[in-house]
Amino acid sequence: MAPIQSAEQTVLAIRPEGLPAFWPADNPWLHALVFIVASIAFALVMVIVFIYVERRGVARFQLRLGPNRAGPEGVLQAVADLIKLLLKEDIVPRLADKVVHLLAPIVATVPAFMVFAVVPLWGDGAMLADLNAGVLYFIAISSFGVVGVFMAGWASSNKYSLISAMRGVAQMVSYEIPLVMALLGVVVFAGTLSLNGIVDAQSIPFALLQPLAAVIYFLAMSAEINRTPFDLLEAESEIIAGYHTEYSGMKFALFYVAEYGHAVAGAAIFATFFLGGWKGPVLPPVLWLVIKMLVVFFVGFWARATLPRLRVDQVMGLGWKALLPLAVINVLIAAVEVLFWPSGTTQWLLVPINIAIGALLVFLWSRTVSLRGGRVEVRTRAEVKA
Amino acid sequence: MLTQFGHIGLLLIAVVLFVASLPIIAFLMRQIGMATKKPTPVKLSTYESGMTTVGKSWVQFNIRYYGYALMFVALDVTAVILYLWAVNLRELSVFGLVLAAVFIAILAVAYIYAWKKKDLEWK
Numbered sequence: 001m002a003p004i005q006s007a008e009q010t011v012l013a014i015r016p017e018g019l020p021a022f023w024p025a026d027n028p029w030l031h032a033l034v035f036i037v038a039s040i041a042f043a044l045v046m047v048i049v050f051i052y053v054e055r056r057g058v059a060r061f062q063l064r065l066g067p068n069r070a071g072p073e074g075v076l077q078a079v080a081d082l083i084k085l086l087l088k089e090d091i092v093p094r095l096a097d098k099v100v101h102l103l104a105p106i107v108a109t110v111p112a113f114m115v116f117a118v119v120p121l122w123g124d125g126a127m128l129a130d131l132n133a134g135v136l137y138f139i140a141i142s143s144f145g146v147v148g149v150f151m152a153g154w155a156s157s158n159k160y161s162l163i164s165a166m167r168g169v170a171q172m173v174s175y176e177i178p179l180v181m182a183l184l185g186v187v188v189f190a191g192t193l194s195l196n197g198i199v200d201a202q203s204i205p206f207a208l209l210q211p212l213a214a215v216i217y218f219l220a221m222s223a224e225i226n227r228t229p230f231d232l233l234e235a236e237s238e239i240i241a242g243y244h245t246e247y248s249g250m251k252f253a254l255f256y257v258a259e260y261g262h263a264v265a266g267a268a269i270f271a272t273f274f275l276g277g278w279k280g281p282v283l284p285p286v287l288w289l290v291i292k293m294l295v296v297f298f299v300g301f302w303a304r305a306t307l308p309r310l311r312v313d314q315v316m317g318l319g320w321k322a323l324l325p326l327a328v329i330n331v332l333i334a335a336v337e338v339l340f341w342p343s344g345t346t347q348w349l350l351v352p353i354n355i356a357i358g359a360l361l362v363f364l365w366s367r368t369v370s371l372r373g374g375r376v377e378v379r380t381r382a383e384v385k386a
Numbered sequence: 387m388l389t390q391f392g393h394i395g396l397l398l399i400a401v402v403l404f405v406a407s408l409p410i411i412a413f414l415m416r417q418i419g420m421a422t423k424k425p426t427p428v429k430l431s432t433y434e435s436g437m438t439t440v441g442k443s444w445v446q447f448n449i450r451y452y453g454y455a456l457m458f459v460a461l462d463v464t465a466v467i468l469y470l471w472a473v474n475l476r477e478l479s480v481f482g483l484v485l486a487a488v489f490i491a492i493l494a495v496a497y498i499y500a501w502k503k504k505d506l507e508w509k
Contacts, residue, residue, distance in 0.1 A: 032393045036400045086412055089422045094430040095442060106405050113401040117394050128397055129390035136469065137394075158432050159443040170451040170508075173458040180465040187472040245433055249421075250412035254405065313508035316454070320506040324461075325497075328490060331468070335475055335483050 035128040039116040042286075046264045046293065047257055048078045053294065054301045061305035082253065090249040093157060100155035105247065105254035108148025112261025114141045119268050120196045123278055123285040127196065134195040135187060138269060139180055143224070145262055146172040149233065149243050152255070156246035164242030167312060168233045171223055174319035179220035181327035185213035186273050188334045199277035207274035208351045212330045212358035214274045216323050218299070221270065223319065225262040228304035232312050263300070267293040314371045321369050326361055333357060453505030457497070464493055 052067075052075060059066025067074040092101055118134040120127045131137050146168050153165020187193060189209060190201040198206075207214045223230040234242040244255045271277060271292035278285030310318070337350060415421045432439040471478065471486050478485075500506055 028389050028393070032396050035393070036397050039397065040401065040404060086415060087421050089424070090412060090416065091425070091429060093432050094427075095432055095439075102409065105409070106402070109405045110398070110401050113405070114394075114398060117397050129393045131390055131394075132387070136466070154444075156432075157443050158434070159439075160434065162443050162447065166447065166451075170454060173451060173454050177458065177461045177465060180462070181468075184465065184468055184472055187469060188475055191473060191476060193469065193473055240433065240435060250409050254408060316451075316508045317506070320454070320457075321501070328494075331472075332487065332490065335472070335486065338475060339480060339483060 032128070035126075039121065039128055040113060042121055043113050043116050043261060043264060046268075046290070047260045049290075049294075050260050050264055050267075050297055051078050051256075053297065057298065057301055058305050061302075085249055085253040088249040090251065091246075093246050095157040096246060097155040097157065100151050101246075102251070104148050104152035104155055105251045105258065106148070107151055108145050109254050109258040109261060111141050111144040111148075112258055112265055115265035116268070118195050119265075119272055120199055120277055121268075121286055121289060124200070125196055126285075130194055130196045133193050135183060135193045135198075138195070139176075139183070142262070142265060142269075143172055143176055145258060146224075148258065152247065153243040156243070158246050160239040161243050161245050164233045164239050164245075168226070168243065170312075171226070171230065171232065171315060171319075174316050175220040175223040175323070178216055178319060178323035178327045179224060181324065181331055182213040182217035182220060183273060184331045185210045185327070185334045188331060188338055195272055195277075199272060199279060202276045202279065204347055204351065205274060205276045209347070209354060210274070210330070210334065211355050212326060212361060213334075214270075215358070215362075216327050216330070217273070218270060218296075220319070220323060221266040222300060222303070223315065225266050226259065227263065227300050229307040229310050230315055231309060232315060235309055237309075263297065264293070267296040267300070270296045317369075317371045321371075322365050326365060329361060330358075451508070453500065457500055457505070460496065461493065464489070 055077070056066040056068075056074070067077040070076040070080040092098055115138055117128040118131050118137050120130075149168045150165045153161040153163075153168070156162075186198065186206050189206060190198045192198060192201065226233045232238075234244075236242075239245075244252055247255060268289065271289055275292045275296075277292075278289045280288035280291075283291075333354075337354075341347070341350060412421065416423050432443075467489075468486065471482055475482060
């Protein structure tokens with residue numbers, strides 16, 4: 001019993017950086033209260049910031065102004081939208097499964113907030129729970145959101161919603177493995193599953209040491225959170241609005257929060273794993289994390305403004321035939337490097353080597369694996385028989 | 387460790403309460419008459435861009451990704467085992483690396499088989 005107890009005490013005695021000296025860090029209830037409020041507030045504020053940045057940013061890409069009426073430069077647009085959605089009529093279709101229809105947006109939104117329990121948001125060790133299986137916790141929680149999407153698609157009793165839900169599950173199933181394998185490359189280097197430990201291990205950001213893993217994780221993350229060019233769930237030119245076609249009012253707002261909440265969580269995880277998390281000079285840690293998250297998110301909506309939506313078979317093909325084998329090869333290369341490359345300052349030499357290996361692998365794959373772009377010939381049943 | 391999972395449990399309770407409170411607020415606003423509720427048969431019909439819905443949509447559905455799902459189950463279990471290997475890589479050293487390589491090679495055979503059988507296509 002004794003060693004367990006002492007380990008417990010050392011964990012609790014960690015005083016988060018940036019908190020005042022009188023802080024009673026050994027009171028778990030107070031710790032929980034402060035960090036639960038802080039995590040939820042951080043997630044909510046970042047959702048509002050992301051929505052504003054994306055709407056204004058994409059508007060710039062499209063030579064529009066974007067929302068600029070509510071408040072100075074339109075910063076209060078999200079508040080105005082929230083009030084509007086609160087006052088809107090809540091329409092539940094006659095054919096829908098009412099209970100599941102109500103539960104779906106809640107199930108979709110909760111995991112987005114739960115991710116922030118293990119992300120070091122405010123500095124070294126300043127997080128709700130520094131789990132020693134933090135990476136596995138993140139993977140388990142973040143993929144749970146698709147259950148809510150499927151419940152919504154199924155309960156709406158709308159054919160387009162159902163197609164969207166099926167696509168959502170297929171996309172999650174296809175991109176989960178590349179995502180997991182890309183993070184594995186980082187874990188090999190860091191030697192720990194705690195997110196705080198992973199940040200501590202980054203004297204060189206893992207985006208430089210593991211460039212291929214960073215690219216694969218970014219693509220897989222975009223697919224899992226349904227960002228363009230992978231937003232087949234909400235392809236408005238094909239399936240109306242996808243799984244939330246039959247939602248209005250506050251339930252629709254929850255799906256909106258869920259979508260951006262998952263984007264915030266994905267950006268936070270990318271910043272933590274690949275860009276050194278809260279680390280940075282001069283500015284307070286949380287500000288560095290926010291800056292890095294905004295950079296990641298900017299690349300995301302830059303792609304949204306630039307690239308057309310992929311076709312469903314291309315999306316699946318990219319996940320299974322390109323990202324998965326590349327990620328597995330990357331893990332093996334990383335393991336060889338960890339075992340045979342001397343640690344210390346020579347680690348910097350790995351940066352150009354790994355960038356070259358990554359570029360070579362991507363080039364080889366782009367030459368050999370085809371995703372079949374261009375037109376698809378649709379043949380009728382009679383033509384197939386003939 | 388238990389304390390930390392306790393913290394996560396508390397966060398789960400807080401988040402569920404917070405998220406569930408939003409539809410409840412909307413419901414209360416409807417009760418006191420601040421938000422409208424005027425259902426009509428047309429409004430409550432299923433939206434299909436103006437077409438009249440034919441039947442229910444809870445029908446037998448070709449889910450198309452049976453093959454993906456099978457591959458996913460196999461590879462996801464693999465991934466969890468590889469995580470344990472990755473954390474202890476430095477102690478397991480070359481022996482562990484060889485074991486992991488053999489393990490991945492066996493799965494690669496299955497993967498190539500699935501690719502050749504065109505199970506990785508969206509049909």
